[in-house]
Amino acid sequence: MELKNLLIETTDGIAVVTINRPQSLNALNSDVVAELDSALHALEADAGVKVVVITGAGEKAFVAGGDIKEMLDMDPAAGRAFAQRGQQMIRAIEQMKKPVIAAVNGYALGGGLELALACDFIYASEKAKLGLPEVTLGIMPGFGGTQNLPRLIGPNRAKEMIFSGKQLTAGQAREWGLVNEVAPAEELMARVMEIAKRIAANGALGVSAAKDAVSHGLDMAKEDGLRYEGAVFGLLFNSEDQKEGMRAFVEKRPAEFKGK
Numbered sequence: 001m002e003l004k005n006l007l008i009e010t011t012d013g014i015a016v017v018t019i020n021r022p023q024s025l026n027a028l029n030s031d032v033v034a035e036l037d038s039a040l041h042a043l044e045a046d047a048g049v050k051v052v053v054i055t056g057a058g059e060k061a062f063v064a065g066g067d068i069k070e071m072l073d074m075d076p077a078a079g080r081a082f083a084q085r086g087q088q089m090i091r092a093i094e095q096m097k098k099p100v101i102a103a104v105n106g107y108a109l110g111g112g113l114e115l116a117l118a119c120d121f122i123y124a125s126e127k128a129k130l131g132l133p134e135v136t137l138g139i140m141p142g143f144g145g146t147q148n149l150p151r152l153i154g155p156n157r158a159k160e161m162i163f164s165g166k167q168l169t170a171g172q173a174r175e176w177g178l179v180n181e182v183a184p185a186e187e188l189m190a191r192v193m194e195i196a197k198r199i200a201a202n203g204a205l206g207v208s209a210a211k212d213a214v215s216h217g218l219d220m221a222k223e224d225g226l227r228y229e230g231a232v233f234g235l236l237f238n239s240e241d242q243k244e245g246m247r248a249f250v251e252k253r254p255a256e257f258k259g260k
């Protein structure tokens, strides 16, 4: 698929996907949703990519939400179809075997915050504003926000955000556990690349298995989650990376992981 609304640059195994519609504050229309879905599947299949970063073009916004101008005249069938395509793209991020980091460089509103919530964690610029303003438009979150936000920050804080549509500053978002780290705007990408490089240097199979255990474990009773963790842990002893990582420790040298 031709990517008209995304820029993708891969360096040292880290792919940075930039949503590039700054004239509309990177709002998610049908084309952006389809391109993201297609690009993420391609990055998942690309053995050279170990970590994916999603960010927005321009100074102002990560993503200011679903495209309100496109949604304005939708009927229920079109609204449902738009939500389904959006949820499919969101699930594609959540189900990626590779870590995905959201670099929230400005407004992350509505579908934009829901996109960031689907990532494994969020780093934000000091200028970022995060919120779910859908009720101010007479709708409600439809890209997983009612499910992912309460799981992350608890139901009471999530309901306050969703019912009021209020925007959190980056500092408040960090205090509430929505954002892992806040950086000055000009340092955001450097900080994101620093943590992405640390992740990319580790055994990719171990990172991927850990992501799988955390994500699936959240939907399981703890006993089942622990059983699942044990099974996934055991499988890693079938990998070259496990032998290499442990041998390197014993031989007091850096490990050279191959992701096998």
Ligand code: CO8
Pocket (backbone or CB within 6 Å): 023, 024, 025, 027, 064, 065, 066, 067, 068, 069, 071, 079, 082, 083, 086, 107, 109, 110, 111, 112, 133, 134, 137, 140, 141, 142, 143
């Ligand atoms: N959709 C379409 N265009 C947008 C959007 C958007 N979400 N946000 C901004 N734009 C456009 C503006 O219309 C404007 O374009 P133009 O110059 O042609 O009028 C341009 O971007 C710049 O925006 P502003 O002039 O408004 O910039 P300000 O700095 O004054 O304000 C704000 C910035 C506060 C971010 C403001 O633009 C705003 O409030 N935007 C809308 C935020 C919002 O409500 N987002 C939620 C949308 S609904 C949603 O995300 C639901 C998704 C899930 C649904 C799934 C099921 C369908």
